[in-house]
Amino acid sequence: MVLPLLAAAAAVWWMRRPDDALVPRRPPPRADPEGTREALCAEQALPGAVLVCWLAPAELSDERQEFQARALLRRYDLPEGQAFRMRVELRPEPAATSVPETAVDLSGLWVADESGRALAPFALPREMDPLATLLSPCAEPLRVGCSLDLMLWGRAPGQSPKVEGVLLSAGAPGPAAVELSLAPRPVRSGDLAGPLARLDGIESRASTPESGKSAESGASRAPQQGSHDARY
Numbered sequence: 001m002v003l004p005l006l007a008a009a010a011a012v013w014w015m016r017r018p019d020d021a022l023v024p025r026r027p028p029p030r031a032d033p034e035g036t037r038e039a040l041c042a043e044q045a046l047p048g049a050v051l052v053c054w055l056a057p058a059e060l061s062d063e064r065q066e067f068q069a070r071a072l073l074r075r076y077d078l079p080e081g082q083a084f085r086m087r088v089e090l091r092p093e094p095a096a097t098s099v100p101e102t103a104v105d106l107s108g109l110w111v112a113d114e115s116g117r118a119l120a121p122f123a124l125p126r127e128m129d130p131l132a133t134l135l136s137p138c139a140e141p142l143r144v145g146c147s148l149d150l151m152l153w154g155r156a157p158g159q160s161p162k163v164e165g166v167l168l169s170a171g172a173p174g175p176a177a178v179e180l181s182l183a184p185r186p187v188r189s190g191d192l193a194g195p196l197a198r199l200d201g202i203e204s205r206a207s208t209p210e211s212g213k214s215a216e217s218g219a220s221r222a223p224q225q226g227s228h229d230a231r232y
Contacts, residue, residue, distance in 0.1 A: 048100030108165035
């Protein structure tokens with residue numbers, strides 16, 4: 001008599017359970033940063049600079065990648081897919097004696113393959129949502145000596161992946177498309193991780209000691225100036 005009642009109660013709970021009832025509340029453990037993962041990489045010479053980028057799943061492990069995708073799908077009205085992270089760096093030529101004025105516009109960037117569009121930047125309502133602001137693309141051009149991390153959403157690229165929509169916005173007579181063909185390369189897992197943004201902008205860091213949050217509110221998505229050490 002007890003078993004049929006328990007079975008009936010379980011059936012009722014299953015039919016009325018919340019959509020996220022079976023979703024873990026805590027993300028899986030992080031992967032070893034000293035391991036190696038495959039990323040899609042590209043490098044393109046520009047006037048006085050070299051444009052370098054890599055593309056990989058947003059999380060280092062398949063378990064965390066799935067957890068993140070399910071969390072974003074629950075929070076936002078997104079099509080089925082997963083998050084990818086792209087780091088773009090504009091490095092000066094090794095022989096350059098001065099910093100060139102070359103800059104690239106990444107605001108229209110997207111990733112395609114033989115089947116069409118695979119990944120594109122998030123398009124989320126940003127009002128009173130710091131996560132949406134962090135995931136949104138940066139409208140400022142990327143200049144020499146800076147790097148930028150972009151979050152993209154969609155499906156994993158297939159055959160012949162490439163980055164489209166990148167424009168050379170300075171250092172040329174007019175806007176010109178930059179072609180970036182992606183190829184798989186092994187990358188240290190730790191180089192695929194790290195913060196997407198910092199709370200203080202470049203200008204405030206130049207005049208203020210590194211002591212935490214500045215007077216600016218929200219996270220800065222401006223391109224960050226940093227080293228030009230090769231990541232692959």
